[in-house]
Amino acid sequence: MPLTRTTRWGAAALLLLTLALPARAATGLTQLAGIDGDGPVTVFHPAAGNARAVVKGPFTLTVVPDGVPLAGNGRLIVISHGSGGAPWVYTDLAIALVAAGYVVALPQHAGDNARDQSAVGPESWKRRPAEVSRAIDAVSRDARLAPLLALDRVGMYGMSAGGHTALSLAGGRWSPARLRQHCDAHLEEDFQACVGLATRLTGSWLDAVRLTVARAVIDWKLADASWYTHDDPRIAAVVAGVPYAADFDADSLAAPRLPLGLIAARRDRWLHPAFHGDAIRAVCTPCETLADLADGGHGALLSPLPPLGNGLLAELLADPPGYDRERETAAIDQAIVDFFQRHLAPAAPWM
Numbered sequence: 001m002p003l004t005r006t007t008r009w010g011a012a013a014l015l016l017l018t019l020a021l022p023a024r025a026a027t028g029l030t031q032l033a034g035i036d037g038d039g040p041v042t043v044f045h046p047a048a049g050n051a052r053a054v055v056k057g058p059f060t061l062t063v064v065p066d067g068v069p070l071a072g073n074g075r076l077i078v079i080s081h082g083s084g085g086a087p088w089v090y091t092d093l094a095i096a097l098v099a100a101g102y103v104v105a106l107p108q109h110a111g112d113n114a115r116d117q118s119a120v121g122p123e124s125w126k127r128r129p130a131e132v133s134r135a136i137d138a139v140s141r142d143a144r145l146a147p148l149l150a151l152d153r154v155g156m157y158g159m160s161a162g163g164h165t166a167l168s169l170a171g172g173r174w175s176p177a178r179l180r181q182h183c184d185a186h187l188e189e190d191f192q193a194c195v196g197l198a199t200r201l202t203g204s205w206l207d208a209v210r211l212t213v214a215r216a217v218i219d220w221k222l223a224d225a226s227w228y229t230h231d232d233p234r235i236a237a238v239v240a241g242v243p244y245a246a247d248f249d250a251d252s253l254a255a256p257r258l259p260l261g262l263i264a265a266r267r268d269r270w271l272h273p274a275f276h277g278d279a280i281r282a283v284c285t286p287c288e289t290l291a292d293l294a295d296g297g298h299g300a301l302l303s304p305l306p307p308l309g310n311g312l313l314a315e316l317l318a319d320p321p322g323y324d325r326e327r328e329t330a331a332i333d334q335a336i337v338d339f340f341q342r343h344l345a346p347a348a349p350w351m
Contacts, residue, residue: 025046025047025048025070025072025098026046026047026048026049026050026051026063026064026067027044027045027046027047027051027062027063027064027094027095027098027099028043028044028045028046028047028048028049028063028064028065028066028067028068028069028070028098029042029043029044029054029061029063029064029065029066029067030042030043030045030065030066030067030069030144030145031043032105032138032139032142033138034107034108034134034135034138035134035137035138035141036134038107038108038110038131038134038135038138039107039108039109039110039113040108041105041106041107041108041135041138041139042087042105042106042108043103043104043105043106043139043145044063044091044094044095044097044098044103044104044106045067045069045070045072045098045103045104045145046069046070046071046072046098046101046103047064047067047068047069047070048064048067048068048070049064049067049068050064051063051064052064052065056088057086057088057114058306058307059088059089059091059304059306061088061091068144069103069144069145069148070148071148072098072100072101072102072103072148073100073101073102073346073347074101074148074149074150074346074347075101075102075103075149075150075153075154075155075340075344075346075347076102076103076104076105076136076139076149076151076154076155077097077102077103077104077105077154077155077156077157077340078104078105078106078107078132078135078136078154078155078156078157078235079093079094079104079105079106079156079157079158079162080106080107080109080128080132080156080157080158080159080161080162080163080165080166081106081108081109081113081158081159081161081162082158082159082160082161082162082163082302083112083117083120083121083124083160083161083196084112084113084114084117084120085109085112085113085114085160085161085162086108086113086114087106087108088304088306089302089303089304089305089306090106090159090302090303091303091304092303092304092329092333093157093303093332093333093336094106096333096334096336096337097336097337097340100337100340100341101346102155102340103139103145103148103149105135105136105138105139106135107131107132107134107135107138109124109127109128109131109161110124110127110131111123111124111127112124112128112161120161120196121196121221122176122179122221122222122224122247124161125161125164125165125168125174125228125244126228128161128162128164128165128168129165129168129169129230129232130230132156132165132169132232132235133230133232133234136151136154136232136234139151149347150347151234152234152236153234153236153237153344153345153347154232154234154235154236154344155235155236155237155238155239155340155343155344156169156235156237156238156239157238157239157241157336158238158239158240158241158243159240159241159242159243159301159302160241160242160243160244160270160271160298161244162241162243163240163241163242163243163244163245163277164240164243164244164245164247166238166239166240166241166243166260167238167240167243167245167248167253167260167280168228168229168230169230169231169232169235169238170238170240170253170256170257170258170260171229171231171252171253171256171257171258172229172248172249172252172253172256172280173227173228173229173248173249173252174227174228174247174248174249175224175225175226175227175228175247175249176221176222176223176224176225176226176247177222177223177224177225178246178247178248178249179194179218179222179246179247180218180219180222180223182194182246182247182275183214183215183218183222183246184215184218184219186246186275187211187214187215187218188201188211189272189275190246190271190272190275191214192269192270192271192316193244193246193270193271193272193275193276194214194218195214195217195218197312197313197316199214200312227249229252231257235258236258236259236343236344237258237259237260237261237339237340237343237344238256238258238259238260238261239260239261239262239263239290239336239339239340240260240261240262240263240277240280241262241263241301242263242264242265242268242271242273242276242277242298242300242301243262243271243276243277243280244271244276245271245275245276245277245279245280246271246275246276246279248279248280250279250280250282250283250284251283253280253283253284253287254283254284254285255284255285255286256284256286256287258343259286259288259339259342259343260284260286260287260288261287261288261289261290261335261336261339262277262280262281262284262287262288262289262290263277263289263290263291263292263293263301263332263335264277264278264281264289264291264292264293265293265296265297265298265300265301266292266293266294266295266296267293267294267295267296267297267320267323268296268297268298269297269298269315269316270298270316270317271298288339290332290335290336290339291328291331291332291335293323293328293332295320295321295322295323295324296319296320296323296328297316297317297318297319297320297323298316298317299316299317299318299319300319300323300325300328300332301332302317303325303329303333305317305318305319305325
């Protein structure tokens with residue numbers, strides 16, 4: 001339908017408001033109680049007030065704690081953290097999204113977070129998409145935030161195990177037994193993806209023992225041949241960063257039910273790109289590649305990067321030599337913001 005003079009003026013006014021409101025808003029930080037027994041939902045949002053330094057574990061954030069929410073663009077983004085993760089390692093992305101007018105909610109995934117790793121892997125993956133849906137419900141019940149949002153078109157971002165969540169919400173189906181098949185065929189090549197942080201291959205004679213034990217555990221734990229999916233019609237655009245994807249039926253994502261953006265890191269030592277994100281990108285013609293980091297490791301999308309110390313986790317998450325974190329982080333965050341700007345129209349009644 002052609003634009004009339006009235007609709008052109010309306011569109012121009014909406015654009016001006018969208019650009020102006022975030023500029024005068026700080027980033028607020030609020031925590032909501034989860035529902036149905038879920039853990040807390042951390043929310044970043046446009047807020048009134050003066051930002052100040054707030055310490056969260058090893059991180060210092062510049063936010064307005066419990067600030068009065070301000071209207072932004074009327075849209076919500078949910079971020080699904082990686083295995084053993086916490087909200088704070090996505091602060092830079094959350095602040096970039098808030099600056100563009102979004103409210104950003106981060107649920108704590110049960111049994112797979114910084115305080116509790118009792119259900120890492122498929123048991124968590126089965127729960128995570130529903131936890132994202134309930135995080136949306138938690139925001140919808142909050143008297144401060146709900147009036148500022150239209151929840152018919154929600155965006156979702158996930159990294160690593162959170163990327164697995166993202167692929168599920170984009171319409172993908174996965175199976176523990178498919179992961180078993182992958183690990184039986186590619187255990188040495190994708191060892192850390194199959195065994196996590198339990199051990200590593202060192203090139204010694206003990207590797208034969210490690211491989212034998214790993215195969216036995218994998219065959220025992222991953223016998224479930226059921227396919228798992230989750231659909232939430234409120235979610236309208238998804239970004240999967242360095243996703244765990246070897247257990248997906250790639251064909252189920254050849255034509256995702258919604259716009260799907262992918263981010264790859266070529267020097268990822270935890271999730272070998274060829275078996276994970278690249279396998280999805282190879283069949284998904286509509287997918288958008290938002291970033292392909294030639295020098296990025298598995299931790300490239302964590303910002304700020306947590307203190308790593310020594311050991312296997314540090315080796316897997318630390319930036320490889322040559323990775324320009326300062327430049328790349330800003331570019332990645334902007335690419336994610338731009339993706340959601342393209343696919344989530346502002347909710348005009350809330351402006």
